[in-house]
Amino acid sequence: MRSITLSQAVNEAIAEEMRRDETVFLIGEDVAEAGTPFKVTSGLVEEFGTDRVIDTPIAEPGFMGLAVGAAMTGARPIVDLMFGDFLFLVMDQLCNQAAKTHYMSGGKLNVPLVLRTNLGATRRSAAQHSQSLHALVAHIPGLKVAMPSSAYEAKGLMKTAIRDDNPVVIFEDKLMYQDKAEVPEEEFLIPFGEAKVLREGRDVTLIGTSSMRQVCEAAATMLEADGVSAEVIDPRTIAPLDEATILQSVKKTTRAIVVDEGHQNFGTTAEIAARISEKAFYHLDAPVIRMGAMDVPIPFSPALEDLTVPTPEQVAENARRIVAGELIHAL
Amino acid sequence: MPFEVKMPQLGMNQDSAVIVAWLKAAGDKVTRGEPIFEVETDKATMEVEAAGDGYLAGIRVEEGADIPVGDVIALIVETEDAVAEHACAPVPASVEATETAEVAPNPTPAPETTAKAEETVAPAPVEVRAPAPPALSGPILASPLAKRLAKERGVDLAALRAGGLPEPIHAADLSRAATGGQSQLGARISGDALTALLQRSENADRTVLFAAFAAGAWRDVFETDDATIAIRGLDGATVHYPAHGEAEAGAAMSLVDLCDTRLQGYAPASGGITLSVGADTDQFALTLSFNEASLPMAHAITLLDAIAARVEDPIRQLI
Numbered sequence: 001m002r003s004i005t006l007s008q009a010v011n012e013a014i015a016e017e018m019r020r021d022e023t024v025f026l027i028g029e030d031v032a033e034a035g036t037p038f039k040v041t042s043g044l045v046e047e048f049g050t051d052r053v054i055d056t057p058i059a060e061p062g063f064m065g066l067a068v069g070a071a072m073t074g075a076r077p078i079v080d081l082m083f084g085d086f087l088f089l090v091m092d093q094l095c096n097q098a099a100k101t102h103y104m105s106g107g108k109l110n111v112p113l114v115l116r117t118n119l120g121a122t123r124r125s126a127a128q129h130s131q132s133l134h135a136l137v138a139h140i141p142g143l144k145v146a147m148p149s150s151a152y153e154a155k156g157l158m159k160t161a162i163r164d165d166n167p168v169v170i171f172e173d174k175l176m177y178q179d180k181a182e183v184p185e186e187e188f189l190i191p192f193g194e195a196k197v198l199r200e201g202r203d204v205t206l207i208g209t210s211s212m213r214q215v216c217e218a219a220a221t222m223l224e225a226d227g228v229s230a231e232v233i234d235p236r237t238i239a240p241l242d243e244a245t246i247l248q249s250v251k252k253t254t255r256a257i258v259v260d261e262g263h264q265n266f267g268t269t270a271e272i273a274a275r276i277s278e279k280a281f282y283h284l285d286a287p288v289i290r291m292g293a294m295d296v297p298i299p300f301s302p303a304l305e306d307l308t309v310p311t312p313e314q315v316a317e318n319a320r321r322i323v324a325g326e327l328i329h330a331l
Numbered sequence: 332m333p334f335e336v337k338m339p340q341l342g343m344n345q346d347s348a349v350i351v352a353w354l355k356a357a358g359d360k361v362t363r364g365e366p367i368f369e370v371e372t373d374k375a376t377m378e379v380e381a382a383g384d385g386y387l388a389g390i391r392v393e394e395g396a397d398i399p400v401g402d403v404i405a406l407i408v409e410t411e412d413a414v415a416e417h418a419c420a421p422v423p424a425s426v427e428a429t430e431t432a433e434v435a436p437n438p439t440p441a442p443e444t445t446a447k448a449e450e451t452v453a454p455a456p457v458e459v460r461a462p463a464p465p466a467l468s469g470p471i472l473a474s475p476l477a478k479r480l481a482k483e484r485g486v487d488l489a490a491l492r493a494g495g496l497p498e499p500i501h502a503a504d505l506s507r508a509a510t511g512g513q514s515q516l517g518a519r520i521s522g523d524a525l526t527a528l529l530q531r532s533e534n535a536d537r538t539v540l541f542a543a544f545a546a547g548a549w550r551d552v553f554e555t556d557d558a559t560i561a562i563r564g565l566d567g568a569t570v571h572y573p574a575h576g577e578a579e580a581g582a583a584m585s586l587v588d589l590c591d592t593r594l595q596g597y598a599p600a601s602g603g604i605t606l607s608v609g610a611d612t613d614q615f616a617l618t619l620s621f622n623e624a625s626l627p628m629a630h631a632i633t634l635l636d637a638i639a640a641r642v643e644d645p646i647r648q649l650i
Contacts, residue, residue, distance in 0.1 A: 254474075254476050254502065281475045282475050282476065282478075282479040283475070283476055283479075284474060284475045284476055285474040285475075285476040285477065285501050285502045285503075286474060286501070325499065325501040325503070325504075326346075327340075327400060327401045327472070327498070327499050
């Protein structure tokens with residue numbers, strides 16, 4: 001099978017859906033001629049023209065509000081938010097308008113909108129361009145949140161997002177745009193709420209979102225050398241979350257580590273760990289371990305920034321400790 | 332409510348720490364934040380502070396002892412009067428596990444003291460355990476899975492802890508506890524017929540006869556032609572019956588003949604099926620020690636009963 005980059009996969013997904021459905025359009029800063037700073041949308045303006053690939057001024061609340069209105073009235077906008085950190089600028093349009101319109105209109109209006117943005121540190125972009133804020137929007141009922149972990153997932157989830165009649169926020173890891181993966185030529189969609197078991201194991205379940213999936217896979221390889229068998233699961237979407245697959249795995253392995261690049265406090269790791277603790281409590285042989293980004297503003301200093309993100313070594317070390325039955329948290 | 336003073340986790344990969352010095356003695360008044368003892372990890376020596384106000388009591392470890400992280404090492408009680416109530420013998424710096432052995436006080440029977448001797452004879456082999464560590468208070472540290480399995484299997488986690496199983500208790504500890512212990516069956520058999528046989532035949536060797544009974548019973552019970560008995564001599568040497576030089580690992584069971592001693596039974600702490608025979612006036616005391624994971628109780632009963640029948644009526648073995 002051919003391998004393409006995550007960037008190409010997203011581009012293909014958007015192009016295919018724009019060809020299939022003329023109500024789909026792309027709007028955001030530098031999406032047309034510039035093709036975004038990450039070159040994800042390059043070439044789209046040549047095929048679809050400036051009516052459907054729309055460059056905007058630097059005014060996130062404005063173009064987000066415009067897109068919500070367009071979605072309510074029959075269009076299917078894809079909003080490009082250059083950095084995930086700018087979510088704070090579109091919170092009212094996203095959380096108070098897009099997420100609630102279907103409910104507050106008694107089901108008369110839909111907001112079939114995709115907000116494309118990114119997450120991930122270690123790009124030396126400092127505290128205001130390095131955050132992973134997916135937990136913030138996953139907290140809001142009415143929004144769906146997808147977190148592709150490879151080019152394959154990026155394409156399949158983007159196509160599903162565009163066809164969904166609800167607002168969807170899709171977070172791509174900005175360090176993964178050039179990472180290649182096998183992606184079929186023929187059309188495919190990845191349904192929301194279906195986790196993927198990437199590796200089967202016996203002793204511990206490693207749950208990794210977005211690029212933390214690769215961290216978990218690397219940790220599992222290290223653990224294999226030590227005779228510890230790790231199962232790796234990528235939830236793919238955190239809202240909706242495929243609880244059944246995660247619980248089934250943890251009931252088998254009796255131990256779980258949840259790894260995510262958002263801040264650990266009140267984060268995605270906490271939510272998944274809590275669900276495991278509630279629903280698989282009597283199957284747990286060790287505390288569920290959360291591993292999120294360090295709870296500090298992401299430092300600019302490369303040496304410090306690298307310390308804020310979970311590494312395969314740390315995941316493997318935690319796995320060894322819980323499999324060995326170490327006392328993790330004394331009463 | 333007394334506070335438990337526990338060995339703190341002072342480093343990422345630290346499993347235990349050595350108590351360098353107690354800075355307070357039992358009965359001393361301590362206030363929150365006051366250093367009470369000094370510990371040494373592989374990286375550093377540091378003072379550990381009291382977590383609350385009260386009086387130090389129940390010091391369980393001596394200076395120099397290497398204590399696992401999380402172990403309760405002392406208490407802080409509310410009143411001075413409670414200090415004595417919680418007093419306990421400290422664990423010395425090096426603790427040696429007591430061998431599991433059985434010494435039943437069995438004075439040499441003399442006709443005029445028979446009645447008295449019977450009173451002092453232990454009625455059946457009693458398992459002697461290593462002395463239990465000080466009873467620990469507070470909730471049992473066990474995983475939810477271990478707790479559920481314990482409930483399902485009727486295993487008492489508190490008893491496991493009192494027996495020395497370190498916390499936290501996990502599912503694997505429970506399986507080991509459930510299958511790892513040795514079970515025992517005991518029997519007292521009239522020795523008249525065997526004693527008479529031994530007296531009539533100068534060539535008959537008592538120990539070899541026991542081995543023959545054990546092998547014969549084994550062959551009958553398990554319907555096999557192959558039953559080797561490893562005879563463990565009191566001098567530590569092992570010989571096999573029938574003698575064809577097999578390793579003990581290949582033996583069906585071990586035999587220990589204690590009839591020439593005052594002892595009545597022997598149950599090894601680990602592994603294997605062991606028959607021990609002790610003499611008691613005109614009776615033989617048979618003890619079968621086995622692991623129920625490898626020899627189910629029903630089979631063990633049949634086996635020991637078959638051996639007992641042969642001891643009681645040696646002619647059965649000969650025909």
